[in-house]
Each structure stands twice: as C-alpha cells, then as structure tokens.
Amino acid sequence: MTTQSIPKAHLSHAKGQPRPARQHVRAAIAVLVAAALVTAPVARLPLVSAAVAQTTADPGELRKYGSIPPVPVPPPALPDSGEIQKYGAIGAPVVPLSPSQTLPDLGDASQALMSPAQERKLGEAIVRQIRAGGGYMEDAEVNDYLNEIGNRLVTATRDVRQDFLFFAVPDPGINAFALPGGFIGVNTGTILLAQTESQLASVLAHEISHVTQHHVTRGMASQQNVLLTTLAGLAMAIIASKAGGSQSGQATSAAIAGTQALAIQQQINFTRENEFEADRVGFARLVAAGFDPNAMSELFDRLQRASRFSEGGMPAYLRDHPVTYERVAEAKARAQDLPYKQVPDSLTFHMVRALLQSYQGEPREQVANFDRAIADKKYNNAIAGHYGLVAALLRAKDMPRAKVELVTLEKIAPPHPMIEAIAGNVLMESGEYPAAVARFESALTRYPNKMQLIHDYPEALIKAGRPADAAEFAERELVRYPAEGPLHEIAARAYAAQDKRLKQHQHQGEYYAWAGNLPLAIEQFQLAVKSGDGDFYQMSVVETRLRALRQEKAEQEKVGFGPAG
Ligand SMILES: [Zn+2]
Numbered sequence: 001m002t003t004q005s006i007p008k009a010h011l012s013h014a015k016g017q018p019r020p021a022r023q024h025v026r027a028a029i030a031v032l033v034a035a036a037l038v039t040a041p042v043a044r045l046p047l048v049s050a051a052v053a054q055t056t057a058d059p060g061e062l063r064k065y066g067s068i069p070p071v072p073v074p075p076p077a078l079p080d081s082g083e084i085q086k087y088g089a090i091g092a093p094v095v096p097l098s099p100s101q102t103l104p105d106l107g108d109a110s111q112a113l114m115s116p117a118q119e120r121k122l123g124e125a126i127v128r129q130i131r132a133g134g135g136y137m138e139d140a141e142v143n144d145y146l147n148e149i150g151n152r153l154v155t156a157t158r159d160v161r162q163d164f165l166f167f168a169v170p171d172p173g174i175n176a177f178a179l180p181g182g183f184i185g186v187n188t189g190t191i192l193l194a195q196t197e198s199q200l201a202s203v204l205a206h207e208i209s210h211v212t213q214h215h216v217t218r219g220m221a222s223q224q225n226v227l228l229t230t231l232a233g234l235a236m237a238i239i240a241s242k243a244g245g246s247q248s249g250q251a252t253s254a255a256i257a258g259t260q261a262l263a264i265q266q267q268i269n270f271t272r273e274n275e276f277e278a279d280r281v282g283f284a285r286l287v288a289a290g291f292d293p294n295a296m297s298e299l300f301d302r303l304q305r306a307s308r309f310s311e312g313g314m315p316a317y318l319r320d321h322p323v324t325y326e327r328v329a330e331a332k333a334r335a336q337d338l339p340y341k342q343v344p345d346s347l348t349f350h351m352v353r354a355l356l357q358s359y360q361g362e363p364r365e366q367v368a369n370f371d372r373a374i375a376d377k378k379y380n381n382a383i384a385g386h387y388g389l390v391a392a393l394l395r396a397k398d399m400p401r402a403k404v405e406l407v408t409l410e411k412i413a414p415p416h417p418m419i420e421a422i423a424g425n426v427l428m429e430s431g432e433y434p435a436a437v438a439r440f441e442s443a444l445t446r447y448p449n450k451m452q453l454i455h456d457y458p459e460a461l462i463k464a465g466r467p468a469d470a471a472e473f474a475e476r477e478l479v480r481y482p483a484e485g486p487l488h489e490i491a492a493r494a495y496a497a498q499d500k501r502l503k504q505h506q507h508q509g510e511y512y513a514w515a516g517n518l519p520l521a522i523e524q525f526q527l528a529v530k531s532g533d534g535d536f537y538q539m540s541v542v543e544t545r546l547r548a549l550r551q552e553k554a555e556q557e558k559v560g561f562g563p564a565g
Contacts (some may be wrong), residue, residue, distance in 0.1 A: 013432040116162065116181075123181025127167070130185065132516030137168035137188065138486055140452040141418060145352045146186055148455035149197065150204050156289035160212055164203070165483075172360075174306060176203050178210040188356050193302060198286070198295030205289075206296075213281055215274045258393035279327055283334050292343040297331035303327075350381035351418050354388030363396035383413045390422055399430045417447040424456055451484070458490050467497035485514025501527070502534035506542050510550075518553045525549060 009249075018527035024094050052202040130136050137143065146166035164182040169175070172189040179185070185208045196198035279296070287293050359368050370389035372378070379385035386409040406426050413419055420443035427436035447453060454477050461470035471494035474487050481487065490508035509524030525546035528534070535540065 047555060091321040120163075120181035123179045123183040126179050126407040126535040127165075127183050128516035129512070130169075130516075131514070135169050135171070135185070139168060140189070140354055140455050140486075141421065142191075142352055144170040144451050145348055146191075146204075148348070150184065150208070151202055153201060153205050153208055153285050153289045153291075156285055162211065164208065164211070174303065176207050178207040182211050182357055184208065184211070192353060192356060193306065194299065195302070196292065196295060196343075197299070197345040198292035198343050199299040199302070200349070201289065201291045202282065202286050202296040203301050204284040205291075207279045207282075208285060210274065213274070213277055215271075215278070266464040275327065279331060280334075283331065287338065290343065292341065293338045295336040297328055297335060300328045300331060312521070339453055345381075347381065347383060347414070347416060348418065350384035351387050355391050355418075358388050358391035358395060363392055366392035367396050367398070383409070386412065387419065387422065390426065391512070394422065394425060394429060397429065399426065402426045403430065415446070417443065417450040417453065420447065421450070421452040421456055424453070424460065428456070428460050428463060433460060436460040437464050437466070451481075454481070454484075455486060455490065458487075458494060462490075462497055467494045469496035471498065471500075471503070483514075488514065500533060501531035502538055502542065503527075504532060506538075506545075509545070513549065522546065522549050522553060 076417065097233075128306065143166065146168060147164075150164055150166040154160050162182045164184060165520065166184045166186065168191070169185045169187045171187045172192070173187055174189045174193050175185075175187045176190050177185050184204065186203065188206075190203055191200060194203070283293070283296055283387060286296060354370075358370070360366065367389065370385060370392050374382075374385050374389060390402055390405045390409055393399075403426060406423055410419065410423070420439065424436050424439040424443065427433075427439055437457070437460045440453055440460055443450070444453050444457060458470035458474045461467070461473065471491055474491035474494060478484065478487050478491070488507040490512040492504050492511060495501075495504035495507060505524045505528035509521045512521035512524060525542055528542040529539070529546060
C-alpha cells in the first residue's frame with residue numbers, strides 16, 4: 001500500500017505509481033551490459049539484456065480470470081529482434097583469461113566457487129541495480145505478502161539454511177527469477193496471472209528450488225559452456241582480488257560480478273535438467289507447505305494459454321522456463337499420485353491482487369471498475385473487492401467516499417493488518433493526523449512486525465507535527481530491519497522537520513545508497529559533512545561513510561559502471 005505521497009525528487013518514480021517498468025529495467029540492464037562489456041573480456045553479452053527484458057502477456061488474458069474488475073494493462077511491447085538471439089551469445093568469441101583469472105578445478109564441489117556470504121553480496125548488488133533501474137517495487141504490502149508466502153515454502157522443509165528475500169517487480173509481463181544469494185523477484189503480472197494462491201506459490205517454489213539446488217554455482221562449474229566459465233572466472237577474479245582488500249571495494253566488485261552472475265543465472269534456468277529438477281523439488285516443497293498439488297500444472301496451462309494469445313512474443317517467464325509437454329505431464333502425474341485436497345486461498349492473496357489492480361491505469365477508472373464488480377457481485381472475494389475500492393478511492397483522492405467505503409469494508413472483514421494500514425492512510429489523507437497516529441499505534445500493538453504499518457506510523461507522526469517521535473521510531477525500526485532502505489527516507493524527512501541537517505542528509509544518503517544511486521548518496525553525505533550540526537563522533541561516522549561511497553563510485557567508473565535512472 002503506497003498511497004502516501006513521498007517526495008522523491010531525484011528518483012524517477014513515486015511509490016506505488018504504475019510506471020513503465022520495462023523501460024526502466026531495460027535502461028538498467030543497458031548499463032549493466034555496458035559495464036559488462038568494459039569489464040569482461042567477453043566480446044559481447046547481449047544475453048544480459050535479453051534475459052531480463054520483459055515481455056508482456058496478452059492483456060486480454062490478464063483480464064479474463066479476474067475476481068476483480070477488468071483493468072487496463074499497458075500494451076505489450078514487441079521484443080527487439082536482439083532478444084530473439086538471446087542464446088546466440090554462447091558462441092561469442094572469448095578472450096583467454098589471464099592466469100590469475102583462471103578457474104580453480106572445482107570437481108564436484110560446485111559450491112566452493114563462492115561462499116554463501118559472497119553469493120549474498122552478489123545478490124545484494126544485483127538487487128541494488130534492479131532498484132536503480134526501477135525494477136523493484138517499493139511496496140511494503142506486496143513485498144510483505146511475497147515474503148510471507150515465500151518463507152512458508154522455504155520453511156516447509158528443515159534443510160534450508162539460507163535466508164531468502166522476495167520482492168515484487170512492477171511489470172505486467174509474466175516473469176519470476178532467482179538471483180544468487182536467495183533473492184527472488186516476481187513480476188506483478190505473475191501475481192495477477194495466478195488464479196489461486198497455490199498457483200503463485202508454485203512459481204515461487206520453482207524459483208526457490210533453483211537456489212536450493214545450487215543451479216547457479218553448478219552451472220558456473222560446467223566446463224562445457226565457455227561463456228559461463230569465462231564469466232565465472234571473472235566473477236571469481238573480481239571477488240578474489242578484493243577478498244583481502246578494502247571494505248568499500250567489495251560492493252562494487254560484487255555489483256560487477258553480479259552483472260555476469262545474472263547472465264549466468266538466466267542461462268542456468270534454461271537448461272532442461274535444471275528445469276525438471278526445479279519442478280520436482282519445487283513440487284515437493286509446494287506440497288510440504290500445504291498448497292494445492294494441482295497448482296503447478298494449472299499454472300503451466302495458464303502460461304501456455306497466455307503465450308498462445310500473446311502478440312508480443314511469449315512471456316519472459318516461458319523463455320527462461322520453457323513449459324514443455326513433458327513438464328506439464330510430469331506436474332500432472334505428480335499431483336495425481338496425491339489425494340485431492342481443497343486448499344483455500346488466503347484473504348491476503350485476494351487483497352494484494354486487488355491492491356495491484358487499484359494501482360493500474362487511471363484512478364477514476366479503477367474506482368468505476370471496482371464499483372461495477374461490487375454491483376454485479378463479480379468477484380472471487382467480496383472483502384478484497386471492497387478493499388480494492390477503498391484503495392482506488394484513496395489513489396483518486398476521493399476521501400469522503402473512501403471513508404464511507406472503509407466503514408462498509410470493516411463491517412464485512414475480519415481484523416486484518418492491511419485494513420488497519422489502509423484505514424490509517426484514509427485518515428492521514430483526510431488530514432486527520434492525530435487520529436491516524438492513534439490508529440497506527442493501536443494497529444502496531446497487534447501487528448508489530450507489519451512493514452506497511454512500520455512505514456506509515458512515522459509518516460503520520462511527521463504530519464501530526466511530531467517529527468522527533470517519528471525519527472526515534474524510524475531509528476529503532478532500522479535497528480530491527482537494517483536492510484529496510486525506505487525507513488531511511490522517512491527518517492531523513494523526520495530530521496529535516498527538526499532542522500537536524502547532519503542526520504537528515506546521512507539518512508537521505510543511506511536511502512540513495514540502498515536504492516542503487518551512488519552519486520546522489522555521495523552528494524547527501526557531502527551535505528552531511530558540511531552541515532556543521534554534528535558532534536565529533538557523528539562527523540567521523542559520516543566522513544568515513546563518504547570516503548567509502550566515493551571509493552565505491554571511483555571503482556565503478558573505472559569499469560564504466562555508472563548510475564542507472
Ligand atoms: Zn526455472
């Protein structure tokens with residue numbers, strides 16, 4: 001839920017606003033490719049751009065399933081002809097590696113290539129680049145939900161020792177991908193394509209399996225694929241050269257290596273054996289977590305139909321995970337071996353989909369769509385339909401009606417943190433700041449870990465003229481959730497309202513660093529150093545951080561790795 005209007009002067013988007021993510025992702029990828037070209041002695045890497053470029057499924061297909069009203073989906077983009085040649089890159093000429101870059105003999109120990117910590121660093125760097133390119137949806141509700149369902153799948157078996165982080169990619173095309181280190185991105189189009197929660201879970205289970213089965217590292221170890229070997233060697237060399245070096249260099253190196261790891265990962269996904277294994281392991285995980293065993297083959301059917309009616313080429317997900325007759329047959333056979341089990345969807349699943357739909361197109365059109373669906377009772381879930389209407393009204397800034405519809409929603413719905421959050425936002429947008437603060441406060445006592453509430457409460461405190469309380473709360477939550485970058489942005493505004501400039505610029509800088517924009521991060525830390533309102537300790541902290549960020553940027557420039565977006 002991202003209806004609050006946070007000024008983001010330097011970023012290309014406002015939270016939750018539908019935007020042409022594809023272009024942003026492409027822009028980011030172009031930068032990644034440029035970086036790869038400069039860094040890598042590989043002649044060209046068109047596969048990077050191809051692998052991540054998104055293709056939209058037929059909008060008509062997205063409309064048909066819906067519990068919630070039809071929504072306008074941006075027209076499908078025709079793939080550039082370059083995309084077709086994705087796998088042509090494998091034959092690209094390869095410059096021999098220098099002795100320091102040669103791969104160690106890995107034998108069977110594919111995991112020795114990178115430590116889990118190094119994989120995590122790579123993944124983090126790639127995610128930062130994805131953020132810089134607008135491919136990361138800063139929406140606590142949607143991301144919270146993906147993590148909830150994702151972690152349910154991860155913890156369904158006791159053998160996974162790795163942390164996972166799931167995030168939404170604001171793109172109507174159908175795709176999902178796993179990155180090194182347990183980062184899994186899911187296009188919003190995939191969430192909307194899934195008719196049931198189990199179908200969405202089947203996509204996540206498959207991607208989780210690519211991570212748990214070490215497909216990335218295993219693929220790197222394969223000596224057959226010259227390109228992969230080269231890239232892996234480079235990634236290794238970069239990481240190895242920094243292992244004993246400066247701290248600040250590591251992230252940069254990871255970012256560069258991550259570029260290639262992403263390319264590698266996309267290649268890995270495509271191998272037939274890995275797809276079958278990810279299906280098999282993913283199926284077991286899906287069932288262990290209590291989801292519907294039939295969901296995997298159902299989703300395959302939907303994907304195939306989506307591609308058949310698609311004008312813009314098949315969904316990216318299908319290109320990276322081709323659904324063959326065999327895969328469908330295997331998924332069906334596996335499900336048939338199990339007793340039939342009715343698995344109801346969670347209310348959150350329906351509400352998250354309604355929220356995503358409320359973000360699309362013109363707010364007024366969405367209000368009309370939800371109104372029509374409610375009047376005709378054309379929804380799978382009445383509560384989600386009413387929730388979507390309130391969300392659309394909030395986006396349309398029709399506060400008097402939002403309040404009325406909120407009352408209706410609360411009458412029919414059980415207690416739910418998403419309703420608490422939207423209720424607080426309706427109060428906030430209506431200018432009733434103390435009431436909003438009170439609502440968020442009571443909600444947080446019931447749902448202390450609900451990220452949307454953790455974002456909204458300090459927002460309301462700032463608006464209620466209590467910036468000191470807002471800053472204190474944000475700082476405390478940043479200790480609990482150090483990777484939650486948007487909290488830095490809120491803290492920055494809370495300090496700005498108190499005219500505490502060092503803290504303001506420090507937090508704004510941390511936000512930009514999280515968002516993958518180093519030049520803006522550095523600018524903020526320069527302002528923090530010049531602020532003149534910090535004590536000796538605070539000054540040395542920001543100076544050290546500024547030096548680290550500068551060094552990181554210099555190293556990026558050395559290899560032509562600039563900011564995106
Ligand atoms: Zn796959």
